[in-house]
Structure formats: structure tokens, C-alpha cells
Amino acid sequence: MGRLYLIRHGESEWNILSKVQGQSNTQLTDKGREQAKKAAQGLLHEKIDLIFSSDLNRAFDTAKVIGELLELEVNTFEELREMRFGVWEGLTTQEIMNKYTNEHTIWMTEPHKLNLPEAEKLIDLQERLLGIVNILIKDNKDKNILIVSHGSSIKALILGILGIDISFYNKFTISNTGISIIEYRDYSPVLRVLNDTSHLKEV
Template identity: 30%
Template sequence: MLTRICLVRHGETEWNAERRIQGQIDIGLNAAGLRQAEAAGRWLKAAGISALYASDLKRAWATGQAIGQAVGVQPVPVPELRERRYGIFEGLTYAEAESRYPEGYAAFEGRNADYAFEHGESLKVMYERVTGKLKELAQRHLGESIVVVVHGGVLDVINRFVRGNPLEMPRDFLIPNAGINWISAVDGRWTVETWGETAHLADGALDELPS
């Protein structure tokens, strides 16, 4: 049985616009982000969605609520799909993080999968957290189509998991705010159907994440 999962990045926040690293700091949507979330909901209204999950951080949860209103399904919180913990980088812009912690930033930008910042989380640890929950949701909803609202860093590792690419590989795909990404699973085999869709967003969307 084919299970289809629509992964949606949360709508825009002021910190996205400032290229400020949010991590697990609980930042809400800005006005543009709320409009994007509502647009994603309208786009998915006819997609036959049977279940809806969202990270419990405000920006993802509010996006999930907007989508839920449109598709008629209540969101369920999944703390396991929160953004990566960026430790000492959280609250800084990318430029500030590079200036204050040049060695750490080089490890981060170079996608060192063991680098865990200070009080943060490595790519390897995050990968296990995220993919474990993703596989659990796919198994729970065999043969269904579901929506999962997550974060840019979460989508980054999911794309690599589904395509079988290493965590260290430079990013070759988009992760726009409120972008729609369909993946599917059958008998443990995963496929990317579409990625980074923004046709539903009249004004486009930010992808402020480093490669």
C-alpha cells in the first residue's frame, strides 16, 4: 500500500526574513507567513488528506492549524519533528554566527555531521530523531495521504533520507517557506514525488537556509 506524505515547511517568520537562526526558539509567523499557511491549506483542500501532524513550535503549529481549517482535519503535535537545536547559534544571524564562532560556523557550513555546536544537536542525532518519527507515521497511515508541517532543517535531512544521499552532501534542492513537498513510501521504499512547490504562493517564498 502506497503511503503519501505531504511535507510543508512552516510559513515565514520575521527571523526568516532577517536570516536569523531560530532552532528551537519559539518564534511565531509574521503576516506573510500566515497568508502562506492559508494558501497552502487551500491548495491541499482537495488532496484527500486523512491526518495532519505538525511540530509543536509556534511557527509550524500555526501553519498546521491554518492547513487543518482548510482540509477539515485537526493537527496533532509531534515534538520529535522540531527544528534542529543550534545551541549557541540560536538567535544569531548567519553572519553573526560566522563572525563570533568562525571554526564552528565552518563545521556547520561544511555539513560536518558530528558537529553539535555548544548545547546543540549534530546532524546525525537529528537525522535519527526525524527519520525515526517519519517512518513511524508512514507505518501508522498505510495507504493514506497525510500532511506533516515541519522546519527547514527537518526537510533538509528528510530529503537526503528519501533520496539516499549523505548528510554531508551540499544541498541541491529548495526549501521555501510554506513550500509543498510530496514523498511516498511502499514496502520500506521511499520516493520524492515533487519538491519545493510554490505555485500556491502568489508572492513566492524565502529560502534563506545555507546550502
């Protein structure tokens, strides 16, 4: 029985500014790097076999910190990137509420119906993530795989793996370095842990 460990990147510069990052290549803060170290320490007993990451710096740098402690190399895939948010990228939440009021309301209440210029739809994001993750799972049967990615990507992926409709996207959240674990049992994938942040108590 293999396990899939999903972890969101540490705190980034744009997290502090409440800016939508999407596929913009933002950097970790010092706190973000410390969060990554704490997450790595929390994963030491989990017997991780492989680490894969989004190629965006905030995820890759988080993965590198974890990989150094676990003595594992990190392989990156563009398909593990965050959702492309198009015209929202670089804007703060307040700016979006002011400039895209209707679209923001849709995002908060019915996110699967959002259709922004130059952006991905949630269902497209989910299909992108499932495509690459299903390949990684198939190629590494019964291995414990750690994937470092992004908040929206991880949420969409979890729903897809569990067969839960994408319309439930806004019913849970994923924190910086929050760890989720899915077990691939004989009968079904099972969500064992969702957004564990217990390693951050001292950060």
C-alpha cells in the same frame, strides 16, 4: 500507496531578521499566515487524511491554518521540531560569521561535521525525525499524511527516507511553505515533488 507531504512553516519573525531559530519558539508574520493559507488552497485537491506538526508555534500555527481549510485536526509531536542549534540560536547569520567563523565555514561546506556546543548533530536530527515519521507511516498505512515542520528537519528527513547520505544536506533548500511529496511505492519511497512554492506566486 500512501503519500507523505512535508511542508515547512510560513515566514516567521526571525526569518525576516535572519536569526537562527532552532528550537526557539518564534511566531509567524502576517505574510507567513498568508503563505499558509495559500499552501492550504494548493493542498485541497490532494486528499490529505492526517496532519501532524512540530509543537513549535511557527509550525503549529501553519498547520492549524491548513487544517482549518482541509477540515482536519492537527496533532503535534515534539520530535518534529527543528534542529537544536545551541549557542547559535538567536544570533543573526552575520553574527555567526563574525563570532563562529570556522564553524560557519563547516556548516556551509560540510554541515554533517558541525559540532556546536548545546546543539544537535545533523545525524542526530535525522534519526529523531526518522524515528517518529516511520512510526506515523506504519500506524497509518496507505494514508496521505501531511507533516508541518522546519527547514533543516525536512531536509534531513528527505535524505534519510531516500537513503541519501546526510553529507548531501547542503545541496538543496526548503522554502517557507515549500511542499515536498514522497510516495511510498511497493518497491521504494520515491520523491515526487521537492520544495514546490507555486502557490506563493501572489504572496
